[in-house]
Amino acid sequence: MKRLMLDGPGALRWEDAPEPTLDAPAQALVRPVALATCDLDPAVLQGRFPLAGPYPFGHEGVAEVVAVGEEVRTVRPGDKVVVPFQISCGACGPCLRGNTGNCAAHPLMSSFGLGPLGGLDWGGLWADLTRIPHADAMLVKLPDGIDPITVASASDNIPDAYRAVAPQLAAYPGAEVLVLGGPAAPSIGLYAAGLAVALGASRAVYLDTDPERLSIAAKLGAEPIEGAPAERVGRFPIVVEAAGGSKALIAAVRATANDGWCTSVSVQAKDTALPMLxxxxxxxxxxxxxxxxxxxxxxxxxxxxxxxxxxxxxxxRTVPLADSIDALLEGPVKLVATN
Incomplete structure (x- = not known):
């Protein structure tokens, strides 16, 4: 089979690899239908985030089930499914508490398509076939009528945004939300703004300096404000920091209202002293x-x-899977490759 390999910054290639097979009764094999880039992918490809290659690429997407083990009950061949990027057994203590990213049955941070960060043995989703170790626990059937392209990022970036606004709006119905957008987690910040609108925020402000992202935020129903992450636009009960860097992190904390909730969805590579008092x-x-x-x-x-x-x-941007390397290297906000 063919799979996409990331060798390092600016270096991608297709390679031939052995097809995975079912070797346990709880497993499934899936083939890609619509694959999405994660916000981390452009950072790795552009050398902004150190993640050594080579490793099988990709961890966001919708796939079609090709084969299932004899113990699998929730999906069957032909089903379209969202593949969570993290490996989770569904039965350990962390999984039962909903902390599936810290599944105790596997090494910490086990995931598809993140190389040494997530373990090299899981493979990537940008391949003809991928083996799912815990099909019943992991795979989520796609409801009828949803275009796989629309939710190709439901493996990671959309849920990442959801956790930053949904529990908070459940606790503070109708609260105002501020998203500090930027290059660190561009799609997550935009998804958070759109989800805030969908979940009933009385006001969802998206602050950024990039015209393209500001335009997308407006299409999602948010209020776009052009400005740097540290610009003061008021205090909000719910704040999402997606810009990256210490200045944005501190600005997000300082924009959080009394008894408010601030969530950082960006990967902070350096320690930052927060205004604890x-x-x-x-x-x-x-x-x-x-x-x-x-x-x-x-x-x-x-x-x-x-x-x-x-x-x-x-x-x-949307491209055929076979033509995706050039598009990946260009680094659009969110690329979806279809198969």
């Missing part, structure tokens, strides 16, 4: 860390299926 005085709840994607996927799909949320404006 300010946070203490305002009773600021701050959260960072990898999203536990699997539990959020059904909620995301329900929002799309019922017409409350349309993530498609975030996808800025």
């Amino acid at each position: 300010e946070m203490y005085s305002r009773c600021c709840t701050f959260h960072t860390g990898r999203a536990h994607a699997r539990p959020s996927i059904p909620h995301v799909l329900d929002l799309v299926a019922t017409g409350r949320f349309d993530p498609s404006p975030v996808t800025t």
Whole structure:
């Protein structure tokens, strides 16, 4: 079979590899239908995030089930499914608590398509076939009527945005939301703005300096404001930091209202001293860390299926899978490759 390999910054290639086979009764084999880039992928390809290659590429997408083991009950060949990027067994303590990104049955951070960061043995989704180790626990059937291209990023980036606004809006219905957008997590920030609108925020402000992302935010129903991440636009009960860097992180904390909730969805490569006394005085709840994607996927799909949320404006380019290398190297906001 063919699979896409990432050798390092600016270096991608297709290679021949042995086809995976079912070697346990709980497994499934899937083939890609619509694959998406993660916000981390352009950073790796452009040398902004150090992740040594070579490794099988890709961890976001919708696939078709090709074969299942004898113990698999929830999916069958022919089903279209969202493939969570993290490996989770569904039965250990963390998985049962919804913390599927920290599944205790496998090494920490086990995931598809992230090389040494997620373990090299899982393979990537940008391949003719991928083996899913825990099919019943991991795979989520695509509801009828949803275009796979629309939710190709439901493996990771859309759930990442969902966790940054959904629990908070459930606790503070109708609250105002601020998203500090930027290059660190461009699609996650945009998804967060759109989800805030879909989930009933009375106001969803998207702050960024990039005209393309500001235009997308407007299409998602958010209020775009042009400005740097540190620009003060008020205090908000819910703040999402997706810009990256220490200045944006501190600005997000300082934009959080009394008893508010600030979530950083960007990967901060350097330690940052936070204004702890300010946070203490305002009773600021701050959260960072990898999203536990699997539990959020059904909620995301329900929002799309019922017409409350349309993530498609975030996808800025769509190409055939066989022609995707050049498009990947160009680094669009969100690339989807179809098969």
